[in-house]
Amino acid sequence: MNSQSSPSLRQALTPSDNDSSPERKALLAEIDASCRRPVLFMFANGLLWLMAGTALALLTSYKMHSPNFLADWSWLTFGRVRPAHLNTMVYGFASQVAIGVAIWLMCRLGRVPFMQGGLVVGATIFWNIGVTVGIVGILAGDSTSIEWLEMPGYAAYILFIAYALIAIWAIIAFRFRRERHLYVSQWYLLAALFWFPWLYSAANMMLVIDPVRGTVQGAVNWWFAHNVLGLWFTPIGLAAIYYFIPKVIGRPIHSYFLSTLGFWSLALFYNWAGIHHLIGGPMPAWLITVSVVASMMMIIPVVTVAINHHMTMVGHFKKLKYSPTLRFIVFGAMSYTVVSLQGSSMAIRSLNEVTHFTHYTIAHAHLGVYAFFTMVMFGSMYYIVPRLALREWPSARLISIHFWTTALGILLYVVPLSVGGVLQGLAMNNPDIPFLKTVELTKPYLVTRTFAGILMTVGHTVFAVNFVWILARRRKAYQPPVPFIAAGLQQEAGAQLGKDI
Amino acid sequence: MLIYIIILAGSFVFLTGSALLALRWALRTGQLRDSRRTALLVFDEDEPVGRMTDYFPGRPLPPTDPASPSISK
Amino acid sequence: MKYGPLLFLGIFLTLASSWVGLTVIPQMQFGGLQTTKIEETGRDYPLNTWGAASKGRELYRANGCIYCHSQQVRPQGFGADIERGWGTRRSVSRDYLYDKPVFLGTMRTGPDLTNIGQRQPSVDWHLSHLYDPQITSKGSTMPPYRFLFEQRKIGAKPSPDALKLTGEFATPPGYEIVPTENAKDLVAYLLSLRADAALLEAPLGK
Incomplete structure (x- = not known):
């Protein structure tokens, strides 16, 4: 039989003959097994929130051009649904999946099984209770109206404690790693796992629990909100890219030196950039200037990372056709370059004068959180889930649909809305144009966004179906040791395999 | 005003100093050498360099990929 | 590299620097800013x-007006905020001394509200606008806030607060639309938004 199969899981799950280092060999399967419950549990909950957040997103988007829709119930008024959408996606979906991916990567790279999976499942339940309480709080009118931190204080306590209980085990996995050498992904993961609780607790302390005075709140707010993206999602996204591109195509990263340079320049510059959200605002000039400079300096890590990833991929782009993980990851990596350079440009005062306060910023935010981070997380899940569930994705077609609907959906979202945003900004800066005209001219772009949203909703639904399907498949047919079959030979090769083993 | 200058100057000296110390340490202990080895950490005997590890389930594999062994002969 | 603690030190110092620099x-510098006396009014x-x-401020927060x-x-000279009449001078830190949280905002789907109390001082206008923005601002994408109003049967005497609605917005005969306390509070807050006093650091027109 000349059919080929994916070697990875098969090799991971069955001991090979020429066993030179037995401890390490056993570990890949052992690691995956130890991560199975907590990580799959996080992914499942994350996907539930993804679906909820998608519904809220569609509702928000629809309301933006049809304001009378479901407007008469206070719980569903625009100003509550919008932050509910953001917080569902950020804390329910993105952060939760990110933690799952981080745990798995941390264990794989450290070659150490995950400890206390059961305890982490408990903490994850606690985390989800926190998100639920927070979202209900926002819808009920308890939103703090502090962007990216809308969840009321009581939910923030739950989230923080739950986070600490989960993250401590990822740090412990790092501390007791059996592979002492560190790969760059571990740098990013360790940093993110440490930066997030600092950001979250400091911002909550200074804004919600015991607010500082006046516009200092603005500074704290954007130090936090910008860094949630820059020091929490971005490092985990980059850690995944640095792992999966080499891993999937089977070629080491182009330049390891560049990757360390990228890490330190990101760590140095990203966290100073947040106050560019307040250009022209009532802040001291030095504070804004510092952030503009830091935003410009961000070009260094971004270009470094872009070159490194591109050079790694060169000659291997054909593999995009064959690997779902690679498709999503490379799409995300390219988006990272685009969104970061765009972000730096938006800190230039003359451009900021136009794009600030418009839909351009919204498009930019989705390019970052969705086209970069979410797509990378999707890619990571396509790689991780089969290895934890010990079976292959049931439907390749659904994966294809997922990729194309979300990739085209986010493009259809970002490109028109950016154009609309620039037009809106230009009109707004021309005092001869009545304000209502600036509202009127954005409507077609807002309607387009709703269509883009529908497309992305299809993608998410399809992904959720595939996810439920892979978990719900009957285990009986997959008695371990499970040889893993990738190519279209489940049927006939299954019988063949029976003879082989 | 003086207090800001002291804080700023202090943190500048502290940050620059620690960065320089870290650099010196890295150079002395050879951290910047042999980065090729570190780049190989994601691979092992089971999944060595040159082997692709992710495919669409049930679809044809890349025709020339030497990394895909056949299941049976 | 295999030296975790040094890596951790770098991770710690980078965030510590921005936390100190951007928040502490x-x-x-200006967390202890105090009120000032306006010379003309004392x-x-x-x-x-x-x-x-x-x-009303709490309603503004709860319903996400921001x-x-x-x-x-x-x-x-930076944008057309003053030309549009949104303010008579630029905003400065002192304007926000009592605001918890500050509603600086990052989006202008609707106009800026820094000075709405001076720009639009009519209570009736605000109530009609909240009840249905189309009454006062045709083509607006602001949602109606009918949950801040009550539709009820006209009793022995029509309520003095009832909205005067005509044309397509008219209520069914025998009914009237009355603002709740919440609607009145919100309007009171909007009317309280005035930043029209010249300050030493922000003279009018700049």
Whole structure:
């Protein structure tokens, strides 16, 4: 039989003959097994929130051009649904999946099984209770109206404690790693796992629990909100890219030196950039200037990372056709370059004068959180889930649909809305144009966004179906040791395999 | 005003100093050498360099990929 | 590299630097800013919101007005905020001394509200606008806030507060639309939004 199969899981799950280092060999399967419950549990909950957040997103988007829709119930008024959408996606979906991916990567790279999976499942339940309480709080009118931190204080306590209980085990996995050498992904993961609780607790302390005075709140707010993206999602996204591109195509990263340079320049510059959200605002000039400079300096890590990833991929782009993980990851990596350079440009005062306060910023935010981070997380899940569930994705077609609907959906979202945003900004800066005209001219772009949203909703639904399907498949047919079959030979090769083993 | 200058100057000296110390340490202990080895950490005997590890389930594999062994002969 | 603690030290120091630089130092620099006396009127500025206006402020927060309305006027020559009449001068830190949280905002789907109390002082206008923005601003994408109003049968005497609605917005005969306390509080808050006093650091027109 000349059919080929994916070697990875098969090799991971069955001991090979020429066993030179037995401890390490056993570990890949052992690691995956130890991560199975907590990580799959996080992914499942994350996907539930993804679906909820998608519904809220569609509702928000629809309301933006049809304001009378479901407007008469206070719980569903625009100003509550919008932050509910953001917080569902950020804390329910993105952060939760990110933690799952981080745990798995941390264990794989450290070659150490995950400890206390059961305890982490408990903490994850606690985390989800926190998100639920927070979202209900926002819808009920308890939103703090502090962007990216809308969840009321009581939910923030739950989230923080739950986070600490989960993250401590990822740090412990790092501390007791059996592979002492560190790969760059571990740098990013360790940093993110440490930066997030600092950001979250400091911002909550200074804004919600015991607010500082006046516009200092603005500074704290954007130090936090910008860094949630820059020091929490971005490092985990980059850690995944640095792992999966080499891993999937089977070629080491182009330049390891560049990757360390990228890490330190990101760590140095990203966290100073947040106050560019307040250009022209009532802040001291030095504070804004510092952030503009830091935003410009961000070009260094971004270009470094872009070159490194591109050079790694060169000659291997054909593999995009064959690997779902690679498709999503490379799409995300390219988006990272685009969104970061765009972000730096938006800190230039003359451009900021136009794009600030418009839909351009919204498009930019989705390019970052969705086209970069979410797509990378999707890619990571396509790689991780089969290895934890010990079976292959049931439907390749659904994966294809997922990729194309979300990739085209986010493009259809970002490109028109950016154009609309620039037009809106230009009109707004021309005092001869009545304000209502600036509202009127954005409507077609807002309607387009709703269509883009529908497309992305299809993608998410399809992904959720595939996810439920892979978990719900009957285990009986997959008695371990499970040889893993990738190519279209489940049927006939299954019988063949029976003879082989 | 003086207090800001002291804080700023202090943190500048502290940050620059620690960065320089870290650099010196890295150079002395050879951290910047042999980065090729570190780049190989994601691979092992089971999944060595040159082997692709992710495919669409049930679809044809890349025709020339030497990394895909056949299941049976 | 295999030296975790050193890596951790770098991770710690980088965030520590920005935390100090972007939050602690601003707090030291202008976190203790005080009110000032306006020379012409002899009154303190800014004044804290109180009574109905401070209840209205909570409604502004709860219903997320910030997602479409900013409360900051950019300086003359940067954008057209002053030309549009959104303010008579740029906003400065002192304007926000009592605001918890500050509603600076990052989006202008709707106009800036820094000075809405001076720009549109009519209570009736605000109530009609909240009940259905199309009454006062045709083509607006602001949602109606009917949950701040009550439709009820006209009793022995029509309520003095009832909205005067005509044409396509008219209520069924025998009914009237009456603003709830919440609607009145919110309008009181909007009317309290005025940043029209010249300050030493922000003279009018700049």
